[in-house]
Amino acid sequence: MxxxxxxxxxxxxxxxxxxxxxxxxxxxxxxxxxxxxxxxxxxxxxxxxxxxxxxxxxxxxxxxxxxxxxxxxxPGADKLRLVDAQATIHFDQHQEEFSAPDFGHAHFRPxxxxxxxxxxxxxxxxxxxxxxxxxxxxxxxxxxxxxxxxxxxxxxxxxxxxxxxxxxxxxxxxxTPLPPFFTGFTVVEGSVYEAARHVPALWELVRGGKVFALEGTQSIILSAKGDGSLAFYTCQPTAENWVQASGINFRDSAQVAAWFARDFAAWSPVWRELFTAAAYFVPRPQYCMPSISIGQPSPTLPCSATRPTSCRPTPAKA
Ligand SMILES: Cc1cc2nc3c(=O)[nH]c(=O)nc-3n(C[C@H](O)[C@H](O)[C@H](O)COP(=O)(O)OP(=O)(O)OC[C@H]3O[C@@H](n4cnc5c(N)ncnc54)[C@H](O)[C@@H]3O)c2cc1C
The missing domain is CATH 3.50.50.60 (FAD/NAD(P)-binding domain)
Incomplete structure (x- = not known):
């Protein structure tokens, strides 16, 4: 060998x-x-x-x-609900009548x-x-x-x-000499322990699976974990230095809650309970690599030419 x-x-x-x-x-x-x-x-x-x-x-x-x-x-954690900012459900895999795929099926994503x-x-x-x-x-x-x-x-x-x-x-x-480039979006990750007790409405909405809430260029993703906690990610367009420039102390949940209420003002109040109940927050500016193969010449286009226009973590699921 x-x-x-x-x-x-x-x-x-x-x-x-x-x-x-x-x-x-x-x-x-x-x-x-x-x-x-x-x-x-x-x-x-x-x-x-x-x-x-x-x-x-x-x-x-x-x-x-x-x-x-x-x-x-x-099992079942791959079931997805697509909702809007008001938490109105538009697509619901919990309601699907056909049986879910299983191991060996090309579309199975456990x-x-x-x-x-x-x-x-x-x-x-x-x-x-x-x-x-x-x-x-x-x-x-x-x-x-x-x-x-x-x-x-x-x-x-x-x-x-x-x-x-x-x-x-x-x-x-x-x-490669190419650096990763900023996508134009920042995620704020958080986690709520004992979610059934602390955020019952959202725990019911996620039903042990995933929720993607999409509205314009903003999104919130919820993901139920096996230990009964609820992981979540907000995403919105920001400047690259937003985490520092915003002045938000991400260890202070009151400051994070105030930011969310301001920047996600059009969203239903049901989402705000995430920010009073979360145990921690981690801001994550999203970077990615230009899509070229290693060994190919560097692209001549400016990085901004490859910016995505939707607001999802990379890759899309959280
Ligand atoms: C918000 C978000 C949501 C995501 N959701 C999904 C999803 O639902 N499904 C999915 O399949 N993927 C998802 N991904 C992508 C997934 O997390 C990555 O594809 C995966 O973690 C990559 O694995 P990795 O081992 O390459 O790197 P990582 O998981 O990033 O692991 C890198 C490791 O290297 C260590 N490390 C870093 N620097 C150093 C250093 N200098 N010296 C020594 N150790 C170092 C780190 O501590 C870490 O343990 C998501 C990513 C993000 C950011």
């Missing part, structure tokens, strides 16, 4: 890095994942992920983890909470594969491979480095 006798470093223990590590270990490769989180419990994992037959499910199948996935996915998905992937790796508290700072050529330099001063060597370190990848610059 090409990797025999070589050290492979994967930067980032997200779903991408963990799945690749599992697949490589199945073929006997020497793999280490370096992850910036302090440990596996360092932060709350976000909403559910939907896996598709031709990508995520295919990868889990190849990794021998489809049974573990079946044990942890959330949902799994990010926490259980991450756990099942981590538990499939050899002990010690993940080196926590390792935030990659830079990557410099060394011998036939790469010297990895971490924020705390630690160093490591690898023959091959894979960047699975997400949207703000430190590794990507070694592959």
């Amino acid at each position: 090409l990797l025999t006798g070589k050290k492979t470093a994967i930067i980032g223990a997200g779903p991408g890095g963990l799945t690749l590590a599992r697949l490589l270990q199945q073929h006997g490769a020497d793999v280490t994942i370096y992850e910036r989180d302090a440990d596996r419990h360092a932060r709350q994992q976000g909403a559910t992920l939907d896996l598709h037959e031709e990508s995520g499910l295919r990868a889990l199948d190849a990794a021998g983890l489809l049974d573990a996935f079946r044990a942890h996915y959330r 949902e799994i909470d990010r926490g259980p998905l991450r756990d099942l992937l981590m538990d499939s790796l050899r002990p010690g594969t993940i080196v926590w508290n390792s935030q990659l700072q830079s990557l410099v050529p060394a011998a036939d491979g790469w010297q990895l330099q971490f924020q705390d001063g630690q160093m490591a060597y690898a023959d091959l480095v894979v960047g699975a370190d997400g949207a703000n990848s430190k590794v990507r610059a070694r592959v």
Whole structure:
């Protein structure tokens, strides 16, 4: 095998890095994942992920983890309601009369909470594969491979480095000079614990699945999680520096609630309870890469020429 006798470093223990590590270990490769989180419990994992037959499910199948996935996915969590700002339902998969697709069907998109998905992937790796508290700072050529330099001063060597370190990848610059560009939209993520008690009307609306509320260029996405919490994402057009320029302290729910009441003034008051009940908020300006293949010449169009006009996180589901 090409990797025999070589050290492979994967930067980032997200779903991408963990799945690749599992697949490589199945073929006997020497793999280490370096992850910036302090440990596996360092932060709350976000909403559910939907896996598709031709990508995520295919990868889990190849990794021998489809049974573990079946044990942890959330049947029915893929059911969607499309509503408007007044929470009027326009499309409702809970009402569909035809039977929902199942495993093996091209349109089946089962949902799994990010926490259980991450756990099942981590538990499939050899002990010690993940080196926590390792935030990659830079990557410099060394011998036939790469010297990895971490924020705390630690160093490591690898023959091959894979960047699975997400949207703000430190590794990507070694592959392409193109930076990600701002899409023109900012998401504010939040989570309400014990949602049935704290936001009963919205918990009823989401019915264990998803709600996409769309109105003009604004949106709110609700996603029920298996632990009874409700993850949500607002999205609206903003300036790139909106998070700083707005002056909002996102740790102060009163300030966030005031912003929402102002900027989403035309929306039904039913949405406002999210902001009094949420345990935390994270503002996320949305960036993406120009859609070119690695190795092709840089596009000459200005980035703004590729801006999307709809307001959804990237990709569209939350
Ligand atoms: C608001 C929102 C909603 C989404 N909803 C969905 C959805 O419903 N369904 C879906 O399929 N996808 C969804 N996505 C996309 C999905 O989250 C990503 O496709 C997926 O997380 C990518 O996985 P990844 O492993 O490549 O990167 P990530 O999940 O971003 O993981 C990257 C990992 O690298 C670590 N890391 C980052 N920098 C460093 C560093 N310098 N050194 C070491 N470690 C580092 C991070 O801590 C993290 O653990 C959504 C994304 C967003 C932003």
